[in-house]
Amino acid sequence: MYDEIREAFDQVRATEQMKQSVSGYLVQKRRKNADNSFKLRMRSLVPVCALLLICIGIGNWYFWEMPVSYVSVDVNPSIELTLNRRNRVTDAKSRNRDGAKVLEHVQLKGKDYLEAVELLVESEAMQQYLTTDAELTVTVASLNAEELLSGLESSVVSTHYHGMCRSADMETVASAHDHDMSLGKYQMYQLLSQYGSGLTAEDCRNISMCRLRELLSQYENGRKESVSNDELENMQVGCHHGGQQHHHHDSGHHSE
DSSP states (O other): OHHHHHHHHHTOOOOHHHHHHHHHHHHHHHHHHHHHHHHHHHHHHHHHHHHHHHHHHHHHIIIIIOOOEEEEEESSSEEEEEEOTTSBEEEEEESSHHHHHHHTTOOOTTSBHHHHHHHHHTSHHHHTTOOTTOOOEEEEEETTHHHHHHHHHTSHHHHTTOOEEEEOOHHHHHHHHHTTOOHHHHHHHHHHHHTTOOOOHHHHHTSOHHHHHHHHHHHHTTOOSOOOHHHHHHHTTOSOOOOOOOOOOSSOOOOO
């Protein structure tokens, strides 16, 4: 009996085809397991890669696009520059029609703030506004206001055009934008409001800086009455811009 059973099992032989089938199955099984393992690893890496891309994007925005400083340049054109942490211009916006005309002729984005301001005031488009009775005012809102003002006070803004350089609180920026005004002109509106001028933000938006500064000077020298309707109409005429001469005032620049 035992011999018969052994003889029966001895007759069972794995053919070459069976061996190859088994071998192929095992190889496919290993590949499938490897593929599944790879897919699992890749799936686990997806959130990590996404987080990395988000961090890179935030980093780029933080250093290159995040607005941290504002510089407004006002004559009658009102133009406001937005700066990043490297003091480079990320945006330049006009705050009135004259400002829009000037910006059509200059490219300021990406430039250092000082280069941008000098390029702006010395552009041919701006020169027609820098007449003998014009008043150039540059207003800075920044945590690094002292550094920015120091650069401006050593530039042609002060040395050649005798512009007034001022500082403003960062909180003022949002209020100025809410009234569609440049930082510098809105600050002037605030100062005049303290004296009871009766001017609204809209009134000031339509009045050139030289007229606003003339009015502020009057209040600083003792004026008491508010602005009349006739006076307001005269103030909105402007400062007789149109000449090509640079203005050269004896008064120096100031910072607040």
